[in-house]
Amino acid sequence: MVPRKRSLSSLFRDARLFYFKEAILLAKYGKETDAKWQKKWEDTGLYKFNRDRVDKKFYCLAMFSYPSAANLHVGHWWNFGLTDSYARVKRMQGFEVFEPMGFDAFGLPAENFAIKTGVHPRDSTQQNIATMRGQLRTMGAMFDWDYEVVTCEPDYYKWTQWLFLKLYERGLSYRKAAPVNWCPSCNTSLANEQVDGTSCERCQTEVTKKHLTQWFFKITHYAEALLAGLEKLAWPEKTKTMQKNWVGRSTGASIRFAVADSTAEIEVFTTRADTLFGCTYMVLAPEHALVDLLTAPERRGEVELYRDYVNKQSEIDRLSSTHVKTGVFIGAHAVHPLTGDQLPIWIADYVLATYGTGAVMAVPAHDVRDFAFATQYGLPITRVIGGATPEVDDAVPFVEDGILVSSAEWSGLTSATARERIVEQLVTNNQGRATINYRLRDWLVSRQRYWGAPIPIVHCDTCGIVPVPENELPVLLPYNVDFTPDGQSPLSKSEEFLRTPCPQCGIEARRDTDTLDTFVCSSWYYLRYPDNRNASAPWDPSLINRMLPVDMYVGGPEHAVMHLLYARFITHALCDMGYVNFTEPFKALTHQGIILGADGEKMSKSKGNAVSPDAYIDIYGSDVFRLYLQFGFNYLEGGPWSEDGIKAVARFVDRVERLADRVGELGRGARPQSLGPAEREVEYVVHNSIKSITRDIETFGFNTCISRLMEILNSLGRYDTEAAPKHAGFMRDSFAQFIRLLAPFAPHLAEELWAKLGHKNSVHLQEWPQHSEAALVKDTVELAVQVNGRIREKILVPSDVEEEAIKAVALTAEKVAPFLAGMKIHKVIVIKGSLVNIVVKPE
RNA sequence: GCCGAGAUGGCGGAAUGGCAGACGCACUUGACUCAAAAUCAAGCGUCCUCUGGAUGUGAGGGUUCGAGUCCCUCUCUCGGCACCA
Structure with a gap:
């Protein structure tokens, strides 16, 4: 176990020590490369969060997921893998990136699975989490597992219950009889946000109304604050609008x-x-x-x-x-x-x-x-x-x-x-x-199901509703319970759970037998991550107030008025209660699109169009899979899977490796004293790429980032075959620059090639390259010459030439002349570095 | 019905009001090969009278020297809301 508090230099030293050991360099990139570096990264603690640098923190969070039995699907890679690439750029840019991972582990699927197969939700969930942890490691992301959070563990839901009690003390949690949305298939009540039109958000069954006495969170108290808070958030406008409409002032x-x-x-x-x-x-x-x-x-x-x-x-x-x-x-x-x-x-x-x-x-x-x-x-x-x-x-x-x-x-x-x-x-x-x-209704949080956090309330015939004292938390969810769904809360059938002395008068009373909506669990997990082992409090405010808000939150747009609204409400309430000093938990938000099956339909087992990442990773390695996801789609839009696309990316990786071999063959020659035209050309492409990638990564434009990397590769390939004389040192330096830029997008491959270049430390400890404006100034530029907006000729002029001189060249250009004959020149517009437009009218 | 986003080659997708189609895929041709694959090179929106020209970003108008980009009208697609007083 690597100790948590580590200075950057000690990390660096460890990493160096390790890297000094002879690295076995593999002939060709593949899953063996992945495994090798994953182990080294883990052994050296390369990605451990360093609390001493909290002032430089960058909290990058992808919405945690439900632990499912199957292997990771494309969606996990799409969300976690690509967010990781974004975070890796931030890290190279000098931020202390906090990228935790955990599991939203309570909920209906495990319970329904249990009803069908008899496997207890706790057992299946634990099994699934173990599977997923292993799978997530093969992704090669920077997750710091020291900070893992699992919502169905008592050391987590103890604090979910604490949250309930705090809201109760504050009058923000209350019980009332009301007609509530009821899903006859899930056999439980639902909050308004969880009804999609007239059907259950989870199972599409049409909801009915049922008159029940249930617990509500007073989110309506924050209607105005939730609207006002939206103003300063760097969220997609669409999402903000949805929240505004949902609040419905x-x-x-x-x-x-x-x-x-x-x-x-x-x-x-x-x-x-x-x-x-x-x-x-x-x-x-x-x-x-x-x-x-x-x-x-x-x-x-x-x-x-x-x-x-x-x-x-x-x-x-x-x-x-x-x-x-x-x-x-x-x-x-x-x-x-x-x-x-x-x-x-x-x-x-x-x-x-x-x-x-x-x-x-x-x-x-x-x-x-x-x-x-x-x-x-x-x-x-x-x-x-x-x-x-x-x-x-x-x-x-x-x-x-x-x-x-x-x-x-x-x-x-x-x-x-x-x-x-x-x-x-x-x-x-x-x-x-x-x-x-307001259209917004209070949030109904009672669920008549087993697999959730028990509501920490006791009903006493003499004292009425009595909250469980904080020092008696957690109210443990009993293991042996008959959870056959019949509309009754399963916990009401458990005598051992039900009967308890009243905390106030000591006379036998009954526990509340409903469990909390799992959206309650997920409404505060981002606050627990940085202080996940805290046994005496849900978090230490002095730490949390410096770690939060989340700098970039990435997840699907389907949570626009559910999770994202609930989480904001809880944070507002916690701020009012003094447990945190900020009201908005997620400073910036990005919604990823959806990867569809090759047929353009949503991937599903039943449609038979699901793509298994494992098969591809087995053949090509995880970076090829990640690169394809980055290159083949617009991240915000998604799109249908393509078999051809992934082969194209595999080919790109081959070319990168061949170029690496060439760099090896050419050796360590000197750099030229001054750059010739061929070198200037390469420099231009490299620096233009640095500039573009640095800009595009901010908006998750992975596809154009990879395009720019391909351009560098093409440019270096051209230099290798065409430049004479060829400078090995220049080639090597440029290639090293390329590897740095490649590192966030293909972490294993870049690490392998970095080692091949003879470097002793990790490429992931390198600084992100900065572009030089000077390299972007070309000696000569090609200008399009238009007559009345139509291109007639292209001219080459020195880039530093004055506007008047450009006009002169344009007006006398050979192919332009015929279009000027018999015309009066009205005006000439010169856009430097781009074009000249000669506006003429008949004489 | 209301609100929002979008429509670009055969395909995925690029383009701070300034050379549309970057980067790829597919395809065609050539080189290498006994051959194929791989690789490399060239071509690749459409049309024509083809060293050139016309035309072209869902349709139609407008603003501008210049529009995929800005404005108006319409069509379609996708998301959200929908008897919310």
Whole structure:
């Protein structure tokens, strides 16, 4: 075991000692090369994170993965391997890169596998993790396994439970009875974010509603902070937009309507207070709490019938916008707050109990849904907004802003002004107020499944809900449990787990038998990584505040409103509680695309189009596989797998090795005193590549990085065959530069060739090359000469020549002349280093 | 329906408003070979009257000396949201 605290120089010394030992250089790159260097890197602790250099830290994180039984798939390589190449560049650039790895190990697949095969989730998960660890090592990434995190281990979930308790103390975790999303196939409740339209995000089964008492995290408390925090994040705009939409902030007014012959009031939320005078009826959601109270006796039968009918409708039907709206009058009337008119109160399935107040003021003239409903049931339609200009098509429903009409003293105002003025009046009358509504719902975290972190709560008949004291954590997940899914929490069937003395009164009580959503486990793992062995606290703030935020986070876009929103919420909450001093955990974010099967379909075993990395690695070695992934696709887009592509990359590696042999044959000749044209040409390509790669790696443009490497190789190959005289020293230096640039992208191959060049230390301890602008200035440049934007000629001019001289050459160029005949030269535009455009008009 | 992203050779994909197609794949031709593979060299958008010219980045308009790139309209593809008051 390598001690953790090591200075860079001691690392360097160890590495040197090791590298001084005679290295067996292999004839040709392949998996043996991989194995050899992986062992050396591990033995020398080459990639161990050095805490002494935390001020230079670069926390590079790829979303950890679920441990699966099979070998690594293309997606793992794509995410982890390429992120590693990015991190390697950062490391060569002088950063102390922190690149940990771990496993999101709780969750349904292991439990479902157990139900099918009888293998306990703990056993299968541990087995899978062992397999994956081994597999991940063959990738040759810089993972520092000293910092591994496994979420299903008690030393991790102890702190997941701690997190739950802290949120509970703070009032951010609470229990309530509510209709919740229920997946009949997974047999558990789900959070809103985990329902994809109307189906379960995991298994695509259509979700139903179930009335349950469950634990929620009060993410809505952070709605505003989560929106504001997005501003400063270097995240894809698309992802930020998705989060914004998910939070769904909408500004409007809350208006209270009195009910005739009743003390009850109906509160509605509206973004269109300007249309208040057009309100001709009220609608409550069928589930609204006031329905029972307000329904007239003679309407009760019909109302009950209707509520039953709505109950039986499936979610998918009710939410469909093509669904024909239905509803019934409940026999009561509301009073318009400004006119005193009596407005019939209806219940209808188009009003959602879960948004706003579950009630709306219906303005059929200015809302498409109210319009459809009013038309269908013959309710009055009163127009109160006119088009701002006569050209506006003002058929009803007219949903745009305009000028108020038939609205008492507010007539003539614009919608925007009226919204403010009408609310002011309502405030004066104590009938309403300006308010903001969010679409975001609190995060339901209870799951009626076995393989998760137990909720650290005890239910006591006398004391009620009692949190498990911190010093009694973790609440261990018992091993022997019947986890056949039947909708009951498996833990409720375990007597040994269930029964426990109440921490407060000591009388026998019952533990909470639900487990936490696995998204809770993954909402804080990035905080545990740097301090993963801390037994007395989830982390040491003095360390974490220096290690975080994550500098680059890489993972799939499918987590945009799940994991990424949850993690931000938890960090905001932890900051408020003083456990960390930052609110945003992920400074920068990159979403990788998806590698599809050769048929363009998503890879899957059932489709038979899955590509096994192992087969290719066996033949070509892991760097060839990694290089192909880097070269063959745009990282942000992905694309279909191609067999031909990987052969092309294997060929590139062959050529690199042949060139290395040539460099060996040529020996260590001197560098030329001054560079000749042939050398200048090579220098140009090398430095142009350094500049491009350094820039492109920042945006994960691996494909163009590899292209630039190929250009260097082509250039050196040309130099080798064509230059006379040829300078061995120059060739060797240029090749060494190439190997440095290659190192992050093909770490084993580069290491092998670096050793072959006679170097005694690792190429991965080298500094990243810097380009020289001087090398990018060519002696002569080729300029395109255009006449009216069309290329007519190409001229060679010295690069330092003045604009006037360029014009002169261009105007007298042989093939240009015919196009100038009989024309008047209007102007001549010179773009240095690129082109000349002669603008002419007929004389 | 609303919001967002995208459309470039036979294919994967490049191009701070400045020579479209970098870098590759596939293909064609040549060299080497008894032959094949490998390798090396050359060619490779389309069309024509072919040492040249015209045309060309989903379609149509516009701005500009100059547009794949900026603006408008449309088509299609992909993502997200969707009775959210």
